[in-house]
Amino acid sequence: MAINIILAGPRGRMGSEAVNMVLNEPDFKLVACIDRKHDGEQLTDIQGLPNKDVPIFKEIEECFQQVNADVFIDLTIPEVGYYHTKTAMENNIRPVVGTTGFTDEQIVELSQLAQTKKTGCIIAPNFAVGAVLMMKFSEMAAKYFSDVEIIEKHHDRKLDAPSGTAKKTAELIRNTREAKKQGHPDETETIRGARGAELDGMRIHSVRLPGLVAHQEVLFGSSGQTLSIKHDSLNRESFMEGIKLSVYKVMEMDELTYGLENIL
Incomplete structure (x- = not known):
C-alpha cells in the first residue's frame, strides 16, 4: 500500500531533491506540494522540476482539506515550518520535518500535540x-x-x-x-x-x-x-536516505521524536 505524501518547499535545494526521491520510491506517492508562488498549478508547470501532474497549493489548510495524505514532509524555513508541522498534526497527518530553527518551547508544544493526537512526528536537524x-x-x-x-x-x-x-x-x-x-x-x-x-x-x-x-x-x-x-x-542527496527512513518510521509512531539518532 502506497504512502501518500504532501511535500512543502519543492523549489528549494533540499525540496527538489526530495521530490525526486519520493517519485522514485515505489512505496511512496506524491499527492500534492505546498508552494507560496504557484498556487493552482501542477508540478510539471515549474521549470526544473519533474514532469508530473501533482497539484500545488499555497494555503496548507486548503491542501489538507482537499488531499488525502499520510505523511507531510516539510523542508521550508523556520518561520513557516512550525506552523506547517502543527497544522499537519491537527489534521492527523504525520510530519517529517527537516526545517531547523525551532525553539525549545516550540518543540515542547509540538510534542504535547503529538501525544494528544497520537500522531507520529519526526523532526531532524540533519537527515544524513x-x-x-x-x-x-x-x-x-x-x-x-x-x-x-x-x-x-x-x-x-x-x-x-x-x-x-x-x-x-x-x-x-x-x-x-x-x-x-x-x-x-x-x-x-x-x-x-x-x-x-x-x-x-x-x-x-x-x-x-x-x-x-x-x-x-x-x-x-x-x-x-x-x-x-x-x-x-557534499551534496543534498546525502540527506535523502534519512528522509526516506523517517517516512517509513513515522507511520509506526504515535509521538514526536527529535533527532534521527532516535530511530536508527
Whole structure:
C-alpha cells in the first residue's frame, strides 16, 4: 500500500531533491506540494522540476482539506515550518520535518500535540546518517574530553545560526559533560564574537559561505592530545536516505521524536 505524501518547499535545494526521491520510491506517492508562488498549478508547470501532474497549493489548510495524505514532509524555513508541522498534526497527518530553527518551547508544544493526537512526528536537524553518527560519537567522546569546540559550516542561504545540527550536538554533549569554562581565565575578545557562541563553556562557531553545503567538525582537546570528529555533506542527496527512513518510521509512531539518532 502506497504512502501518500504532501511535500512543502519543492523549489528549494533540499525540496527538489526530495521530490525526486519520493517519485522514485515505489512505496511512496506524491499527492500534492505546498508552494507560496504557484498556487493552482501542477508540478510539471515549474521549470526544473519533474514532469508530473501533482497539484500545488499555497494555503496548507486548503491542501489538507482537499488531499488525502499520510505523511507531510516539510523542508521550508523556520518561520513557516512550525506552523506547517502543527497544522499537519491537527489534521492527523504525520510530519517529517527537516526545517531547523525551532525553539525549545516550540518543540515542547509540538510534542504535547503529538501525544494528544497520537500522531507520529519526526523532526531532524540533519537527515544524513553520517552526521548522526558524528553527533553520537561526540557524545561518547565528551565523557573523556571536557574541552570541546564545534565548528559548523553551511551555504550562505541558510537562515539560522548556529545550525540545528550544532545545537543538537551540543545538547548530546551536555548529557555526558559537566559545564566548564574553557580557555584562559583572563581571556578577552579584542573583536566581539571572536570566540563564537558559548553553551556551558563550549564554543560554537558558524561559517556561512557560498559553495558550502553542510559541514561540521567537533574538536576535543586534552593534555597532550586532540580528537577531531568531522562530517561533510557534499551534496543534498546525502540527506535523502534519512528522509526516506523517517517516512517509513513515522507511520509506526504515535509521538514526536527529535533527532534521527532516535530511530536508527
